[in-house]
Amino acid sequence: MSQNSTSRRSVLLGSLAAAAAGGALTACGGGDSASGSGGGDAKKISFWLSASDAQAKGYYDLADEFKTKQGITVEIVNVPYDGYQTKLRQAAQADSLPDVASAPSLDPIWTNKLQDLTAVATSSTNKIDEKLYQKTDDGKILTIPSDITAAGLFINASLFQKAGVAYPTDPASTWTWDAFLAAATQVRTATGAKYDLVYDASPARIRAFVYEHGAKGFQLNSEGTEYSVDDATVEVLQKFVDINDDVVMPKSVWTSGADPNALFKSGQVVAYFSGVWQVADFAESITQFEWAAVPTPAQPTQATDINTGGKIVAFDNGDTKDAAMKFVEFLYDPTNYAKVAATNGWLPVETGLDIAYPGTNQAALDGYALYQKEIELADPISTSGSDAGEKLTLAGKAITTDPTKDEMGKAINGQQTVQQTVDNIVKLLNEQIA
Numbered sequence: 001m002s003q004n005s006t007s008r009r010s011v012l013l014g015s016l017a018a019a020a021a022g023g024a025l026t027a028c029g030g031g032d033s034a035s036g037s038g039g040g041d042a043k044k045i046s047f048w049l050s051a052s053d054a055q056a057k058g059y060y061d062l063a064d065e066f067k068t069k070q071g072i073t074v075e076i077v078n079v080p081y082d083g084y085q086t087k088l089r090q091a092a093q094a095d096s097l098p099d100v101a102s103a104p105s106l107d108p109i110w111t112n113k114l115q116d117l118t119a120v121a122t123s124s125t126n127k128i129d130e131k132l133y134q135k136t137d138d139g140k141i142l143t144i145p146s147d148i149t150a151a152g153l154f155i156n157a158s159l160f161q162k163a164g165v166a167y168p169t170d171p172a173s174t175w176t177w178d179a180f181l182a183a184a185t186q187v188r189t190a191t192g193a194k195y196d197l198v199y200d201a202s203p204a205r206i207r208a209f210v211y212e213h214g215a216k217g218f219q220l221n222s223e224g225t226e227y228s229v230d231d232a233t234v235e236v237l238q239k240f241v242d243i244n245d246d247v248v249m250p251k252s253v254w255t256s257g258a259d260p261n262a263l264f265k266s267g268q269v270v271a272y273f274s275g276v277w278q279v280a281d282f283a284e285s286i287t288q289f290e291w292a293a294v295p296t297p298a299q300p301t302q303a304t305d306i307n308t309g310g311k312i313v314a315f316d317n318g319d320t321k322d323a324a325m326k327f328v329e330f331l332y333d334p335t336n337y338a339k340v341a342a343t344n345g346w347l348p349v350e351t352g353l354d355i356a357y358p359g360t361n362q363a364a365l366d367g368y369a370l371y372q373k374e375i376e377l378a379d380p381i382s383t384s385g386s387d388a389g390e391k392l393t394l395a396g397k398a399i400t401t402d403p404t405k406d407e408m409g410k411a412i413n414g415q416q417t418v419q420q421t422v423d424n425i426v427k428l429l430n431e432q433i434a
Contacts, residue, residue, distance in 0.1 A: 040319025044073040045099035045327060048088070049310060050081045051344075054281040058343030066330050072323050074100075085400055099317055099324040102146055102310025105389055108396050115314040115325055116140040126332045127351045132308060134390070144332065145308030147346035150375050150382075151208040151275045152304060153180075153296050154282070156193070157363075158289035159270055163190035167294050169366075171374045174295035174302065177212065181248065184270040194268040196248045198260035203404035204305045204385060205273060210236050211303035211381050212296060218404075218425060220388035224395050227429040229422050237408070237418050244412045254405070255413045276371045277309070280345025283364035293367035296374060303379040307386050309346065347371060392433060403428035 049059060056078055063074035077098065079087055085104055091097045092110040120126065121133050121141045132145050160167055165187050168174050175183070184196035199205060210217040215232035244251045252258035261281075264272035267289050272278075282291055296304050312331065314324040330336055334350060341348045342355050347368070357368055392398055403425050411421040 042320040042323040046075045047100040048098040049102040055344045058340035097315045099320045114142040143311040143313045147309035150304045154272045157292040163187040171295040176299040177297040180297045197271045199273045201254045203402040208305040224391040254409045279367040283361040303382045306382045397433045
């Protein structure tokens with residue numbers, strides 16, 4: 001298995017034996033039992049995640065079934081995404097880590113507390129895609145992704161239909177950003193919608209915008225020691241700032257935390273750039289209009305930002321460690337995993353599964369099919385953000401606070417130029433890996 005996989009579907013993960021900066025973190029307990037060196041016979045464990053209600057449902061169902069079959073209660077704690085990494089750090093420092101977690105990324109401060117998941121990851125029964133996990137230098141697999149994710153575009157299909165404007169449905173014949181924005185403006189003006197587009201305030205989502213415009217964004221060098229940016233990225237980010245004009249896009253999403261999901265669901269926005277994780281939520285929550293996942297624009301690059309979903313980890317908290325491992329094994333059992341993937345709307349990390357996504361919503365079924373085709377067509381740069389995270393993890397480093405969101409917010413708010421924004425992002429990224 002390669003530690004430098006460049007497969008479009010490959011991503012993250014980490015190794016890092018040598019990294020564990022946290023020093024002498026001692027055993028701690030998120031479950032009922034006190035810390036200790038043994039595996040114990042715990043009857044309750046804790047599981048931290050960060051997910052929408054729709055994407056958490058599969059985990060709640062899994063926990064109920066685990067309780068029935070194993071007699072172990074799983075206390076699920078749904079943590080807001082913003083600040084999740086900080087909360088895990090604080091838990092490590094307070095010796096109160098959860099027993100299992102779906103973490104956004106590994107953090108050197110707690111990786112020395114992780115259990116080895118090799119038996120689960122390499123199980124011939126589970127058939128987990130080996131490109132999606134990696135081994136540490138001493139042969140351990142410390143985390144397995146829960147799912148594959150990709151950024152992408154959704155539209156209010158009812159508004160398009162009302163305006164009589166066509167849109168592509170096949171990623172192999174997608175539109176450019178200019179063509180998409182022209183179509184969105186035509187729809188907005190014809191229907192009286194409020195905005196052309198809302199766009200998640202996220203470093204990952206902005207990477208997709210940059211790649212699709214042929215720029216490279218913030219790239220880590222081959223030695224893993226320094227970030228740099230190309231001139232084309234400055235031009236692309238200027239375009240992004242310019243369309244945040246309270247007509248094409250509302251400034252409030254990036255500058256003051258307005259919720260793009262809620263804005264799109266209001267029915268007053270033509271399109272929403274987010275990702276595959278929205279499909280399950282939209283299938284349940286959008287009833288007042290028809291929506292559709294549509295191909296991401298290519299101008300000229302056909303790209304997205306491909307990542308993995310939560311990185312499942314099991315902590316060694318002494319007496320709860322065996323129960324935590326049992327829960328991870330239970331999750332990746334193919335029968336159980338297929339149920340969770342269907343309920344949560346995941347693109348799976350296990351091969352050979354026949355996932356029965358909820359079949360009552362054709363838009364959702366079409367959306368899953370479209371995303372899988374987009375991932376296959378995406379330029380390899382689409383995984384470069386994840387690859388950089390992997391490289392840093394292997395070196396025992398981490399970007400714990402990505403400055404992109406805050407710095408772009410300042411540019412959109414007129415507090416600094418795009419060039420100053422780019423310079424600040426590069427500076428702040430490099431300070432964290434120095």
